[in-house]
Amino acid sequence: xxxxxRIWAMIYRHIAVYRRSxxxxxxxxxxxTLNLLxxxxxxxxxxxxxxxxxxxxxxxxxxxxxxxxxxxxxQLGVTFTFxxxxxxxxxxxxxxxxxxxxxxxxSLLAVSLLRTVIGLLPATIIAYALYRYNILTLGPVVLLFxxxxxxxxxxxxxxxxxxxxxxxxxxxxxAWTIAFGITPVACVYYPVTALPAWLQPVAQMxxxxxxxxxxxxxxxxxxxxxxxxxxxxxxxxxxxxxxxAVFGLEFRAARRRGAxxxxxx
Amino acid sequence: MPNELGGLTGYGHACVAPWLVRAARLxxxxxxxxxxxxxxxxxxxxxxxxxxxTLRKGQVLGLLGGNGAGKTTTISxxxxxxxxxxxxxxxxxxxMARDRFAALARMNVSSPYIALPARLSVIETxxxxxxxxxxxxxxRRIEDLLEQFNLxxxxxxxxxxxxxxQKTRVALAKSFINKPEILLLDEPTASLDPDTGDFVRTTxxxxxxxxxxxxxxxxxxxxxxxPLCDDVxxxxxxxIVDRGAPEELIARYGRDDLEQVFLDIARSPAI
Numbered sequence: 231x232x233x234x235x236r237i238w239a240m241i242y243r244h245i246a247v248y249r250r251s252x253x254x255x256x257x258x259x260x261x262x263t264l265n266l267l268x269x270x271x272x273x274x275x276x277x278x279x280x281x282x283x284x285x286x287x288x289x290x291x292x293x294x295x296x297x298x299x300x301x302x303x304x305q306l307g308v309t310f311t312f313x314x315x316x317x318x319x320x321x322x323x324x325x326x327x328x329x330x331x332x333x334x335x336x337s338l339l340a341v342s343l344l345r346t347v348i349g350l351l352p353a354t355i356i357a358y359a360l361y362r363y364n365i366l367t368l369g370p371v372v373l374l375f376x377x378x379x380x381x382x383x384x385x386x387x388x389x390x391x392x393x394x395x396x397x398x399x400x401x402x403x404x405a406w407t408i409a410f411g412i413t414p415v416a417c418v419y420y421p422v423t424a425l426p427a428w429l430q431p432v433a434q435m436x437x438x439x440x441x442x443x444x445x446x447x448x449x450x451x452x453x454x455x456x457x458x459x460x461x462x463x464x465x466x467x468x469x470x471x472x473x474x475a476v477f478g479l480e481f482r483a484a485r486r487r488g489a490x491x492x493x494x495x
Numbered sequence: 496m497p498n499e500l501g502g503l504t505g506y507g508h509a510c511v512a513p514w515l516v517r518a519a520r521l522x523x524x525x526x527x528x529x530x531x532x533x534x535x536x537x538x539x540x541x542x543x544x545x546x547x548x549t550l551r552k553g554q555v556l557g558l559l560g561g562n563g564a565g566k567t568t569t570i571s572x573x574x575x576x577x578x579x580x581x582x583x584x585x586x587x588x589x590x591m592a593r594d595r596f597a598a599l600a601r602m603n604v605s606s607p608y609i610a611l612p613a614r615l616s617v618i619e620t621x622x623x624x625x626x627x628x629x630x631x632x633x634x635r636r637i638e639d640l641l642e643q644f645n646l647x648x649x650x651x652x653x654x655x656x657x658x659x660x661q662k663t664r665v666a667l668a669k670s671f672i673n674k675p676e677i678l679l680l681d682e683p684t685a686s687l688d689p690d691t692g693d694f695v696r697t698t699x700x701x702x703x704x705x706x707x708x709x710x711x712x713x714x715x716x717x718x719x720x721x722p723l724c725d726d727v728x729x730x731x732x733x734x735i736v737d738r739g740a741p742e743e744l745i746a747r748y749g750r751d752d753l754e755q756v757f758l759d760i761a762r763s764p765a766i
Contacts, residue, residue: 239625327628486578488537
């Protein structure tokens with residue numbers, strides 16, 4: 231119960247900021263909506279055409295944008311929330327309180343989930359209003375896509391938070407760019423076979439490539455590709471365990487270096 | 496056996512007199528902080544060099560020294576924010592390097608080097624920290640603190656929009672939120688006008704007397720240390736170079752006030 235109260239304290243700390251700052255709320259939904267508009271109109275231009283394998287272009291592109299935004303928003307939700315503490319030079323007070331690092335991570339994930347849902351809601355509604363595409367037509371498997379992609383965003387974010395512990399706000403640029411940099415090998419809009427042979431093993435190590443293979447199966451064949459889903463889940467688990475281990479190591483190193491007090495802009 | 500007896504049993508003192516064991520137990524219970532051979536080394540700096548001291552419950556202990564003397568580093572280690580290179584720091588019987596969470600709920604800190612979230616209002620800031628410390632009847636506690644630190648009129652102002660003195664008062668209110676048994680204060684009256692500074696010193700002294708709390712206070716403001724501290728540790732280049740009650744130190748150095756003692760120590764190459 232105490233742990234839940236402490237986690238709620240950190241969630242409340244961020245909700246209190248968002249509820250009186252409309253620019254922050256707009257920022258959460260801005261990029262998903264903008265991406266959807268760009269790719270949605272592109273898809274409309276290609277309306278009626280089919281991609282290799284007979285997948286309808288509109289559905290593939292719009293579903294791809296919406297689903298990939300889950301990873302991007304999930305990652306940014308964690309790292310941006312953590313950066314808020316660095317910018318306000320508040321980490322010393324937080325870690326001098328009884329809040330455990332695991333509870334801090336729990337609160338970061340909870341705020342990230344809130345930001346992801348708030349950020350994607352307008353884009354999902356616009357997808358239906360402008361392009362007559364409803365992501366829920368993929369079926370219940372969309373929940374598995376959501377969870378896998380969100381989880382992927384979270385372990386990337388924990389890796390970035392670890393870098394922030396090591397390099398301070400100097401690593402801030404990575405928080406904004408790493409997940410976008412992964413996009414080419416996430417195989418959002420094309421299958422893994424579209425990549426050069428040497429790059430395909432890299433893509434296969436990412437849960438996203440398997441999730442989007444599953445998405446294309448759901449679009450084309452209306453089936454749930456359990457094999458790809460299982461691979462995505464196992465890869466996520468392995469990456470998350472690695473990210474948690476690195477986070478723990480870097481947190482301890484930050485305590486040795488005094489970074490919890492000195493970290494700031 | 497847990498080291499409740501101040502380590503006596505751990506060294507195999509099987510034939511220690513019972514009165515000595517009882518005295519050791521009492522001493523251990525009375526100790527808020529026990530520092531033994533504490534050292535903090537960075538790659539190119541020796542920030543704290545083999546210091547030892549104790550802080551009793553109800554005592555106000557001053558860490559006095561110039562910039563870079565090791566005061567803030569010592570306080571950071573007492574909070575578990577920084578791990579020592581060597582030595583041990585026990586807070587309320589808990590080793591801060593290994594078991595800090597048991598002690599952290601019973602202590603608090605205020606420091607100008609750690610800020611509060613600028614975009615939260617005063618009342619939101621106190622609510623966040625009240626929840627983090629799991630304070631019972633939090634709404635009532637917050638109202639009491641707002642009144643005590645004369646912050647009621649500022650309750651809905653973002654802390655980032657406050658003056659330096661107002662921020663210091665909010666930080667102090669935050670440090671009182673959980674009625675801590677130990678307060679670690681780094682320059683608590685920095686940025687306060689003399690009247691408010693005096694109010695804060697009186698509040699701290701009263702809190703110690705009423706609650707039996709211990710205060711570890713780092714400062715280079717002699718006017719603050721002299722009336723507030725029961726004992727003082729003079730620090731220089733990471734070491735404790737002298738210690739005693741303020742009046743003892745003043746007498747020992749043959750000076751009129753603690754500031755002159757401070758200057759003697761700071762300027763003497765022999766110390």
